[in-house]
Amino acid sequence: MTYSTTRRGLLMGAGAVLGAGLMPDLLRAQTPVKVAGIYTVPVEQQWVGRIHLAAEAAKAAGQVDYSFTENVSNTDYPRVMREYAEAGVQLIVGEIFGVEQEAREVAADYPDVAFLMGSSFPPDDAVPNLAVFDNYIQDASYLSGIIAGSMTKGNIGMVGGFPIPEVNRLMHAFMAGAREANPDITFQVSFIGSWFDPPKAKETAFAMIENGADMLYAERFGVSDAAMEKGILAIGNVIDTQADYPETVVASAIWHFEPTFAAALAAVQAGAFKADNYGVYSYMKEGGCSLAPLGTFEGKVPAEALALVAEKEAAIKDGSLVVEVNDTEPKSS
Incomplete structure (x- = not known):
């Protein structure tokens, strides 16, 4: 599996600098969280791009050690999830709209890894380490x-x-x-x-x-x-x-994915990450x-x-x- 940590020049860089200002000061003092992104499309794609920008912003601020894999097919998605989990990643973020059941099965096998996944389905207490989000804009x-x-x-x-x-x-x-x-x-x-x-x-x-x-x-x-x-x-x-x-x-x-990402990072660092709906952080009143x-x-x-x-x-x-x-x-x- 190939990991990439930098991407496509000025657009991502500018977004990272701006996004860094949205992260709570509390996170800046913590040990960086090891984060992986798994995306079914290129990071240029607008929806995934917003997640990637927020992660790059957190990386620039020293909050995370971020790597990612793009263009992952739905059939390959569970394997890539497992590889990142086995590699010691603490937080995996991505989108599982086309692989809901399989992704939840993988998450259940790695209870010490936090999974923050774009999903059309609600969180499930049976998989307490998988939280869901969507762009409720x-x-x-x-x-x-x-x-x-x-x-x-x-x-x-x-x-x-x-x-x-x-x-x-x-x-x-x-x-x-x-x-x-x-x-x-x-x-x-x-x-x-x-x-x-x-x-x-x-x-x-x-x-x-x-x-x-x-x-x-x-x-x-x-x-x-x-x-x-x-x-x-x-x-x-x-x-x-x-x-x-x-x-x-x-x-x-x-x-703006930054509020969602910041909330997840805070939960991971506090040892309080759980099955929850992070979609609320996309609302306008939440920034x-x-x-x-x-x-x-x-x-x-x-x-x-x-x-x-x-x-x-x-x-x-x-x-x-x-x-x-x-x-x-x-x-x-």
Whole structure:
């Protein structure tokens, strides 16, 4: 197995420096925790990339000794988990959406190793050393929808990977936000059956544009490329890609994995890690998500939409507004 500890230059480095500031001071004084990441896709992929950034930030701050393996197939995932556990890793982080049962069996065989895994299922007390998380960034997705709804003529195309809860809830929140700005919007919804297939996502987006979409929701890489080529706007997801698409990506719902990672590290160091749902640390009130800066679109978003975003964001943070978590598969309208 090949371990990598550095990756892809400025994007990761800048994220690590920024993320280091989010880690509690308490963790800085502790002996570094030996952490391994196991990812089924490249660390450039947006969802996994946020986990990787948080781990690299903790490494830069001296909190962890971090290594990772990417592009691990579901069939190979349990083997890689075992190899890291046998190597003395204290905390293994990854995503087990396609290998739930097998991953839990591995975790049960290594009760002294903490497993923090992206999962669509709840924690199980029968496997007390495996905690779950997901990117519950519906708060930021809802706000990005308000902006989208204010800048479309009424037809939004939405391209996702798979219709699983962690994708579905973000789409529904985005759609709810868009309807706040324009209740008559039509949505085209499609899933490409892959977590990382930019060409397929791009072709799917092209078809939506041909069918009248003048705004795209880029849940997957490749969608913003289609928007840029056709001269329409897009909304990003999980990461901010506006620097790559300065005239295309209006706004993005950003996932910050640092609060989740910091909570897990603290639990490991305290000897208190247990089966738990770490998804709560992705909520906006916990600092787990935010709306990206408007950047090149400063001054181009309608003032009334920005006022509504500010109002709703304040309500989310003070608890007076709870954005619905709807995990059902969204449909075209």
